[in-house]
Amino acid sequence: MDASLFLNAIAAGILLGGFYAAVALGLSIVFGQLDIVNIAHPAFIVAGSYLVFALNGGFGLDPVIAGILLMPIFFAVGVFVYRVYYAAFERTGRESLAGLAFFFGLMFVIEVLFIIFYGVDYRLVEADYIGKQIEIGLVGIPWRMLVPFCAALVMTGAIYLFMSRTFLGRAILAVSQDRLALQLMGADPVKIKQIAFGIGIATAALAGALLIMIGPVEPTIGRLYIGRIFAIIVLGGMGSIPGTLVAALIIGLSESIVTTYIGPSWAPTVAFGFLLITLAVRPQGLFGRL
Amino acid sequence: MKISGFWIGIVLVLAAGFVLAGVADNQFLFFAGYVVLQGLIMAVAWNVLGGFTGYVNFGSAGFFAIGAYTAIALHQFAELPLLVLIVIAGIVCGLIGLGTGYLTLRLRGVYFAIATLAMAIVFESLITNWDYVGGSAGAYVITPAEVPFFDSFIEMMFILMLVLSLICVAVSRYLSMSRMGRGLASIRDDETAAECMGVPTLRLKLISTTVMGVMMGVAGAPFPFFVTYINPLSAFDLLIAVNAIAMPMIGGTAVWFGPVIGALLLGTIQQIVTVTISSELNILIVGVVLIGFVALAPRGIVGLFQDFARKRRGGGK
Numbered sequence: 001m002d003a004s005l006f007l008n009a010i011a012a013g014i015l016l017g018g019f020y021a022a023v024a025l026g027l028s029i030v031f032g033q034l035d036i037v038n039i040a041h042p043a044f045i046v047a048g049s050y051l052v053f054a055l056n057g058g059f060g061l062d063p064v065i066a067g068i069l070l071m072p073i074f075f076a077v078g079v080f081v082y083r084v085y086y087a088a089f090e091r092t093g094r095e096s097l098a099g100l101a102f103f104f105g106l107m108f109v110i111e112v113l114f115i116i117f118y119g120v121d122y123r124l125v126e127a128d129y130i131g132k133q134i135e136i137g138l139v140g141i142p143w144r145m146l147v148p149f150c151a152a153l154v155m156t157g158a159i160y161l162f163m164s165r166t167f168l169g170r171a172i173l174a175v176s177q178d179r180l181a182l183q184l185m186g187a188d189p190v191k192i193k194q195i196a197f198g199i200g201i202a203t204a205a206l207a208g209a210l211l212i213m214i215g216p217v218e219p220t221i222g223r224l225y226i227g228r229i230f231a232i233i234v235l236g237g238m239g240s241i242p243g244t245l246v247a248a249l250i251i252g253l254s255e256s257i258v259t260t261y262i263g264p265s266w267a268p269t270v271a272f273g274f275l276l277i278t279l280a281v282r283p284q285g286l287f288g289r290l
Numbered sequence: 291m292k293i294s295g296f297w298i299g300i301v302l303v304l305a306a307g308f309v310l311a312g313v314a315d316n317q318f319l320f321f322a323g324y325v326v327l328q329g330l331i332m333a334v335a336w337n338v339l340g341g342f343t344g345y346v347n348f349g350s351a352g353f354f355a356i357g358a359y360t361a362i363a364l365h366q367f368a369e370l371p372l373l374v375l376i377v378i379a380g381i382v383c384g385l386i387g388l389g390t391g392y393l394t395l396r397l398r399g400v401y402f403a404i405a406t407l408a409m410a411i412v413f414e415s416l417i418t419n420w421d422y423v424g425g426s427a428g429a430y431v432i433t434p435a436e437v438p439f440f441d442s443f444i445e446m447m448f449i450l451m452l453v454l455s456l457i458c459v460a461v462s463r464y465l466s467m468s469r470m471g472r473g474l475a476s477i478r479d480d481e482t483a484a485e486c487m488g489v490p491t492l493r494l495k496l497i498s499t500t501v502m503g504v505m506m507g508v509a510g511a512p513f514p515f516f517v518t519y520i521n522p523l524s525a526f527d528l529l530i531a532v533n534a535i536a537m538p539m540i541g542g543t544a545v546w547f548g549p550v551i552g553a554l555l556l557g558t559i560q561q562i563v564t565v566t567i568s569s570e571l572n573i574l575i576v577g578v579v580l581i582g583f584v585a586l587a588p589r590g591i592v593g594l595f596q597d598f599a600r601k602r603r604g605g606g607k
Contacts, residue, residue, distance in 0.1 A: 263419070
């Protein structure tokens with residue numbers, strides 16, 4: 001076996017995995033902690049990519065900074081979407097089927113809006129470091145992968161600290177564990193859930209910035225990530241932040257190895273394989289609580 | 291009385307179709323009609339599982355595409371008549387549906403929905419990598435210029451689709467009105483309770499997923515002959531899956547005629563919008579209407595009418 005090829009596949013896999021963690025993080029909170037099946041999450045990420053593209057093209061902003069600037073706006077959008085979702089579905093207790101269809105429709109509407117405004121062409125961003133790479137021995141690490149990897153790690157770490165150290169973060173964990181008990185403690189679960197949902201969507205803004213740095217983006221690219229994201233969340237153990245990171249690294253590595261040795265067109269099947277095996281063998285995932 | 295009324299309706303619709311084929315000259319009418327009927331079969335098929343048992347299938351496009359590609363593969367292998375292709379595609383997709391049914395043993399609710407979506411993506415990768423049926427480049431089909439009994443090939447396809455959709459509607463009606471329908475509804479309302487009461491839930495779910503698979507395969511098999519060119523992107527189009535969900539949701543999922551109403555309404559609107567405005571707007575409308583209906587009218591048009599009728603009766607007293 002060619003050592004250089006193998007080492008490069010491993011390095012690319014780890015970098016890709018870090019990026020996947022950023023992509024899955026928001027849904028890990030929303031789906032894992034709040035039990036809301038926001039299947040439109042990848043569409044929000046693509047929306048983030050396009051807004052970053054607009055900021056980058058219009059003002060020459062660095063994609064990562066643009067992504068961070070967009071986070072408060074996405075937070076507000078998330079709060080609004082949750083309010084609609086709560087009023088229409090959660091309050092009446094029919095969130096399962098109708099809620100799924102709601103988010104499915106939402107995903108579709110977001111995609112089509114971007115097709116109407118930007119067309120189906122691929123879009124990309126510009127920054128000084130995109131296109132360059134560092135050579136370490138046999139391994140070449142492109143900046144356009146390294147920057148998203150680092151940004152993703154920082155965001156994951158920040159969310160982990162927020163969840164485990166702050167009052168609000170613990171309240172979010174509490175609402176996922178025992179809603180009634182939280183209500184008895186005098187907290188409003190709806191308010192906490194809407195903040196958590198907002199945070200979940202806010203991560204999509206940065207994830208979108210990372211997505212468009214890694215490669216060109218078109219409006220329907222989010223679909224490719226649905227299977228991956230859910231596979232990562234289930235493998236990671238439904239809402240565990242460290243679990244999400246580990247699962248994302250595992251799937252990133254596996255995909256990179258499959259891409260290198262079998263062919264890129266087989267990569268989408270990797271996540272589904274992991275999803276099925278996890279559900280069959282260990283439904284609670286790697287870091288799951290059951 | 292009611293049963294005979296249904297069958298008279300079926301015969302009338304069929305007769306109307308043949309009259310239309312004999313009278314109308316505008317070929318676009320048959321194109322549009324074919325697309326609407328294709329959507330109708332998909333909607334009825336989705337509803338057999340999603341509406342009756344509550345298991346959401348996001349991978350409808352996968353079944354549809356497998357149906358289409360089974361037809362293509364057999365067509366490459368030997369020039370079989372279209373009806374044979376449809377039957378075999380139905381069997382293949384029925385078997386896949388049966389496999390999906392076994393998934394429900396472990397995957398309930400959301401997990402099932404995600405698994406079906408992921409499954410469609412895997413099927414797309416498999417087809418993209420299968421050169422025999424054209425791979426990612428796609429495959430062409432040459433359709434005969436003249437067909438017996440009909441003025442044109444497209445007219446024949448339209449009548450074929452009409453017959454197929456009537457069969458599917460009849461099967462779906464039978465499933466919902468028979469003893470089996472009540473069993474399926476009990477799974478939708480509370481699967482564990484149904485199991486405890488002795489409802490053979492697994493067998494009913496397997497029947498339901500298999501019927502769904504067969505119908506979707508049947509809807510997909512004539513598709514390559516209709517468009518004469520097929521590639522993985524067009525066959526696995528997510529719009530097919532969204533339509534299959536939106537149509538029953540708009541019409542009403544609990545009864546057999548809900549998806550029929552939804553499909554005829556939404557399908558016709560889509561055709562009109564595509565021709566007069568643009569196809570992107572047509573997709574946008576599907577999404578917006580779907581969101582609006584699930585949020586505001588959860589039981590669809592059928593539910594709206596039922597509420598309206600109940601209110602009037604209440605007001606009269």
